[in-house]
Amino acid sequence: MQPDQHDEGIDYLVNGGLGHLTNGVRNAIFARLEVELAPLELTSAQFVVVIGAMRGRARTVNEFCAFAGTDAGSMSRLLDRLEAKGIVRRTRAGVDRRQVQVVLTEKGQALSPLIMPAIARVNQQFLAGFSQDDATQLQTLLQRLLANAAPPG
Numbered sequence: 001m002q003p004d005q006h007d008e009g010i011d012y013l014v015n016g017g018l019g020h021l022t023n024g025v026r027n028a029i030f031a032r033l034e035v036e037l038a039p040l041e042l043t044s045a046q047f048v049v050v051i052g053a054m055r056g057r058a059r060t061v062n063e064f065c066a067f068a069g070t071d072a073g074s075m076s077r078l079l080d081r082l083e084a085k086g087i088v089r090r091t092r093a094g095v096d097r098r099q100v101q102v103v104l105t106e107k108g109q110a111l112s113p114l115i116m117p118a119i120a121r122v123n124q125q126f127l128a129g130f131s132q133d134d135a136t137q138l139q140t141l142l143q144r145l146l147a148n149a150a151p152p153g
Contacts, residue, residue, distance in 0.1 A: 037118055045068070046087075050088075061079070088104055089102075089105050
């Protein structure tokens, strides 16, 4: 078997392979988001927390760590910066006082109508030249990749 091939015969190129390309796309999207979000004084890392809270995908510090793919120390510093900007507030949960919940402030909630057009502009740039069918197929394929990444069982 050649070193570039998986045993099912699927060609995995070392340079330009799946991981390299998806990481490159992710980095490029986040770099473009930095530019789009600069007028809102948000970084792309801060955007991840704000969008996670806006869409209800994370509520506790631990959930935000998992959502953003970061460790507790980095998330704590990120939340410190967002709190200093008045965008989020950390509160202790009612029953389990050890658990810290993160909520958007009024200022944070007001960012939603400003963030969504920035996301749309980035998406339009990255999907330029794609047909609607191409964009839908890309989304479907990426969802399948994420499904394959889930632990079995």
